[in-house]
Amino acid sequence: MRSIKIGTRNSPLALWQAREVARNLQNNNYKTDITPIISSGDKNLTQPLYTMGITGIFTKDLDIALLHKEVDIAVHSLKDIPTQLPENLEIIAVLKRDYPQDVLVRKSTSKNKELHELKIATSSLRRRAFWAKHYPETEFFDIRGNVQTRLQKLEDQEFDATLFSLAAIERMSLSIEYEFLPIMISAPAQGVVAVTARADDADIKEYFKDVDHRETRICIDIERNFLRTLEGGCTAPIGAFAEINEKDEVRFIGRLCSLDGKQSIEIDEIFTWNDQDNFGEILGQKVLEDGGRTLMQEIKLHLQ
Numbered sequence: 001m002r003s004i005k006i007g008t009r010n011s012p013l014a015l016w017q018a019r020e021v022a023r024n025l026q027n028n029n030y031k032t033d034i035t036p037i038i039s040s041g042d043k044n045l046t047q048p049l050y051t052m053g054i055t056g057i058f059t060k061d062l063d064i065a066l067l068h069k070e071v072d073i074a075v076h077s078l079k080d081i082p083t084q085l086p087e088n089l090e091i092i093a094v095l096k097r098d099y100p101q102d103v104l105v106r107k108s109t110s111k112n113k114e115l116h117e118l119k120i121a122t123s124s125l126r127r128r129a130f131w132a133k134h135y136p137e138t139e140f141f142d143i144r145g146n147v148q149t150r151l152q153k154l155e156d157q158e159f160d161a162t163l164f165s166l167a168a169i170e171r172m173s174l175s176i177e178y179e180f181l182p183i184m185i186s187a188p189a190q191g192v193v194a195v196t197a198r199a200d201d202a203d204i205k206e207y208f209k210d211v212d213h214r215e216t217r218i219c220i221d222i223e224r225n226f227l228r229t230l231e232g233g234c235t236a237p238i239g240a241f242a243e244i245n246e247k248d249e250v251r252f253i254g255r256l257c258s259l260d261g262k263q264s265i266e267i268d269e270i271f272t273w274n275d276q277d278n279f280g281e282i283l284g285q286k287v288l289e290d291g292g293r294t295l296m297q298e299i300k301l302h303l304q
């Protein structure tokens with residue numbers, strides 16, 4: 001049997017996620033081989049990128065490696081994968097979601113401040129807007145880089161706190177203090193590891209049939225269809241979280257917010273799932289009709 005070539009970005013979090021998928025495959029007696037893809041930019045392509053519909057900055061290089069058959073699968077944080085995949089690529093499996101929440105991490109010298117006093121470092125439109133909705137006087141700072149770099153910047157720079165995905169903290173086994181934030185709604189598909197592959201690779205798709213986690217798949221389909229319905233190719237402060245309760249119903253919470261957090265449209269619904277209805281689209285349409293269309297136009301104008 002061939003060894004399955006796993007493509008991944010080179011960050012510690014990405015490598016952890018790739019190893020997690022490898023562990024899953026090894027449990028089913030498949031051989032694996034992890035290939036970190038470092039470079040971005042030009043590879044010698046005969047076909048222009050735009051004709052392949054490649055958009056995501058985090059996923060682009062791995063999309064190309066897949067399409068060139070340099071790797072058999074790619075592993076990503078699903079929240080980094082655009083709602084529109086390049087032609088002939090598919091999400092063939094998602095792992096069980098564990099930690100979807102955003103959490104607050106303070107620097108050691110800011111432990112005693114009130115939430116509304118904190119200077120917050122985050123480059124996420126969603127995290128800024130949702131935070132500003134509750135604490136409108138907040139001063140925000142940009143922060144980029146992987147989890148470890150961001151923690152170092154937190155200690156070195158003038159801001160008090162930053163927001164992380166709890167999944168990232170757990171996966172990196174970081175022993176840091178964090179606080180849950182009921183004011184946040186996580187990004188669509190946050191906390192979920194996804195595997196992409198070529199849509200016509202029947203062997204690979206067969207290997208992953210048992211890996212795909214059904215409940216997670218149901219929830220992320222709703223969240224991503226909600227996002228796709230709202231955004232129309234533009235990034236905006238959008239939160240979406242679906243979960244299946246003890247009665248086998250789906251609870252969905254979603255939010256579209258203006259960039260400054262002053263206006264927001266919320267949705268909180270419980271429904272019985274079936275595979276005929278596109279609930280994500282139905283819920284997204286609801287938000288659009290409830291003032292979301294105007295809000296999205298304003299956001300697009302601001303971001304241009």
Ligand SMILES: NCc1[nH]cc(CCC(=O)O)c1CC(=O)O
Nearest residue numbers: 077079164165167168190191192
């Ligand atoms: N924004 C980058 C990013 N993409 C995926 C994760 C973490 C893993 C996940 O939540 O799926 C992170 C870091 C973060 O949000 O703090």
